[in-house]
Amino acid sequence: MSTAPAVPLEREHALALMRQMLRIRVFEDRCYQLYGQMKIRGFLHLYNGEEAVAVGALTPLRDSDAIVATYREHGHAIVRGIPMTRVMAELYGKQSGCSRGRGGSMHLFDAERRFFGGNAIVAGGLPIAVGLALAAKLQARADVTVCFFGDGAVAEGEFHESLNLASLWTLPVLFICENNLYAMGTALQRAQAETDVTAKAGAYRIEARAVDGMDVLAVESAVRDAVAKMRRDGAPALLEMRTYRFRAHSMFDPQLYRDKAEIEAWQKKGPIVTLSTRLRASGLMSEDDYQRLERDALTEVDAAVQFAESAPWEAVSDLERYVYAERTA
Amino acid sequence: MPNVPPEPQARIAYRDAVREALREALEADPRVFLMGEDVGRYGGSYAVSKGLLEEFGPERIRDTPLSESAFVGAGIGAALGGMRPIVEIMTVNFSLLALDQIVNNAATLSHMSGGQLNVPLVIRLATGAGRQLAAQHSHSLEGWYAHIPGLRIAVPATLEDARFMLGAALACPDPVLLFEHLYLYNLEGTLLPGVRQVDLDHAAIRRPGRDVTLITYGWSLYKCLDAAETLARESIEAEVIDLRTLRPLDEATFIESVRRTRRAVVIDEGWRSGSLSAEIISRIIEQAFYDLDAPPARVCTAEVPVPYAKHLEDAALPSAERIVTVVRAVLAGGGSD
CATH class of the missing domain: 3.40.50.970 (Thiamin diphosphate (ThDP)-binding fold, Pyr/PP domains)
Incomplete structure (x- = not known):
């Protein structure tokens, strides 16, 4: 499993990574509360514990790269630059939301930022990522497509079909498996005869590595290297991020399938605490720095909630808009 | 010149x-x-x-x-x-x-x-x-x-x-x-000379007629045209509409036709239950009920997985003969396939 590189870390960069992880953590904690207050409805899948993956993976990307994510994608959307106000408004189902209230938590979109969802069919986004990469190749662009999916997706046929096609056609897709050990409540070893995800990639001749997904520096370094190589050779790659979700699968999950002790053990090596310890030890971050970043995140989330609260609802008369394109192709 | x-x-x-x-x-x-x-x-x-x-x-x-x-x-x-x-x-x-x-x-x-x-x-x-x-x-x-x-x-x-x-x-x-x-x-x-493009919005009347409207698409169009020929020999003039697009449905064209002919038969190679033919007849009933002289009728594929043997496959599919029979029944006042 690849870990953090030994290269020196700059203070500004370290604080930027910490800032992004805190933005996600504070946002998700607020979503949890808002769900209890019935401000957010539907299915809500929180990303607590997995922040290092989205932050480390999206930081090295270019604006022209494409992203395909899953239904647990608030963090990816925020790090990609969709304003938190518009993400929160979407969770409220408001017109100002990033999908005009038609998608909700599981379907955040931003065409301008090349953020192609928010897909709530497990593995359903993988073929789309292959197609986005095919378009980039046919247009002779050096852009890559980064496709996130969970360990549950590995059991779907679309995972295997997509890896094969990407490899067969040499398409620049970076497959990122967010392996948090459970497909909803089904542990990996209860669903997979081969639990090593990288071994499956090998069957399609795709280069693959497992990465400590709780270590943002390890994630960032692995993605930076993979993307740099991909821009040169155009070949797909797979990174298995070994991570863990601290909260339930969704808001309807009593977590009968795992022990509290297991959760606590993972929390001790959580991505925020891990980076925080390291940065304090190396003197790159003071307690004041941390407090400021956390305060900034709280302020930003407060503003997002306020924005969402006061945002208008979509008119019911517009219910049937956008089923078909309103502009020409 | x-x-x-x-x-x-x-x-x-x-x-x-x-x-x-x-x-x-x-x-x-x-x-x-x-x-x-x-x-x-x-x-x-x-x-x-x-x-x-x-x-x-x-x-x-x-x-x-x-x-x-x-x-x-x-x-x-x-x-x-x-x-x-x-x-x-x-x-x-x-x-x-x-x-x-x-x-x-x-x-x-x-x-x-x-x-x-x-x-x-x-x-x-x-x-x-x-x-x-x-x-x-x-x-x-x-x-x-x-x-x-x-x-x-x-x-x-x-x-x-x-x-x-x-x-x-x-x-x-x-x-x-x-x-x-x-x-x-x-x-x-x-190819018809002069046609250089077509649209995806409109049904087409492939044969005009005054006595009954046959609404269809795909291969069944040709079965309907054959049936219309047979019926014409009996002085029954069938109008044949090729839907061309199934979604969105150009209901204006078939509703207008049915209002004129006052009779409708839908021919669909799909199965009958929960089908496009059911949708078309619903729209006719909703919009042209009082213009009808007979209940609308349908000719669909038999509700079986399509079989291999030729005589069984033929029996399962709409045919010109079945269309003719149903049209005659509709003109006699009612009766589906």
């Missing part, structure tokens, strides 16, 4: 008309490419794309593995990425392996993204029975797809539509499914 005789139109088969459409699209727009199972080296399982690989190369005529979900999804992704992909699915039955991509992604992305995305993807599928291919190669599921908001469903039945509907589909910013009836690939004739 010199008296120039009109240039004689060369005879053309339906499959050649589709190939011409593909060639024209590939020549006109560098964003267009074709992918699917055996579209390249094999030349297409119904020989539609024969020769295109040699002409346009493997980047634009892409043979895919047998991975319907992946290559249909890749078509969606490529469309999102600025290309104009044409995906061929060998038969509509195989499209069920890509149903997730078609229904959960292609049909939803525009609406679910609040109009930010659109999916200008064309999927061509062979559909229908009549070649003794049994139950996993013979079904007519286009009416099923017509249930889905976000998709456009078009069915080229004539040579002109085979030749020009693809262009209309590619010009459309939405996902379009083009259903080519496998029995029609050998249909031969001459």
Whole structure:
């Protein structure tokens, strides 16, 4: 499993990574509360514990790269630059939301930022990522497509079909498996005869590595290297991020399938605490720095909630808009 | 003005008309490419794309593995990425392996993204029975797809539509499914002179008549035209409407016709229960009930998986004879098939 590189870390960069992880953590904690207050409805899948993956993976990307994510994608959307106000408004189902209230938590979109969802069919986004990469190749662009999916997706046929096609056609897709050990409540070893995800990639001749997904520096370094190589050779790659979700699968999950002790053990090596310890030890971050970043995140989330609260609802008369394109192709 | 005789139109088969459409699209727009199972080296399982690989190369005529979900999804992704992909699915039955991509992604992305995305993807599928291919190669599921908001469903039945509907589909910013009836690939004739484009919005009256309206699409169009010939000998003038697009349905055309003829028979190679024919008759009842002289009737495929043996397959499918029988019954005051 690849870990953090030994290269020196700059203070500004370290604080930027910490800032992004805190933005996600504070946002998700607020979503949890808002769900209890019935401000957010539907299915809500929180990303607590997995922040290092989205932050480390999206930081090295270019604006022209494409992203395909899953239904647990608030963090990816925020790090990609969709304003938190518009993400929160979407969770409220408001017109100002990033999908005009038609998608909700599981379907955040931003065409301008090349953020192609928010897909709530497990593995359903993988073929789309292959197609986005095919378009980039046919247009002779050096852009890559980064496709996130969970360990549950590995059991779907679309995972295997997509890896094969990407490899067969040499398409620049970076497959990122967010392996948090459970497909909803089904542990990996209860669903997979081969639990090593990288071994499956090998069957399609795709280069693959497992990465400590709780270590943002390890994630960032692995993605930076993979993307740099991909821009040169155009070949797909797979990174298995070994991570863990601290909260339930969704808001309807009593977590009968795992022990509290297991959760606590993972929390001790959580991505925020891990980076925080390291940065304090190396003197790159003071307690004041941390407090400021956390305060900034709280302020930003407060503003997002306020924005969402006061945002208008979509008119019911517009219910049937956008089923078909309103502009020409 | 010199008296120039009109240039004689060369005879053309339906499959050649589709190939011409593909060639024209590939020549006109560098964003267009074709992918699917055996579209390249094999030349297409119904020989539609024969020769295109040699002409346009493997980047634009892409043979895919047998991975319907992946290559249909890749078509969606490529469309999102600025290309104009044409995906061929060998038969509509195989499209069920890509149903997730078609229904959960292609049909939803525009609406679910609040109009930010659109999916200008064309999927061509062979559909229908009549070649003794049994139950996993013979079904007519286009009416099923017509249930889905976000998709456009078009069915080229004539040579002109085979030749020009693809262009209309590619010009459309939405996902379009083009259903080519496998029995029609050998249909031969001459293209109507002067037709250079068609739309995806309107049904067409293929034969005018005053006594009854036959509403149909695809291969059944020809059965209806045959039936109309037989009926004409009995002084029954049937109007034959080719729906052309199943979603959106051009109800204005068939409602207007039914109001005139006061009788309607729907001929659909799909099954009867929960079907497109049921939808059409509902709309007729909702909008033209008081104009009717008889209850509307239907001729559909028998509710069985399409069987192999020729006599059984024939018995399962709509035929000109059955259409004639039902029309006579309707004119006598009522009676479905």
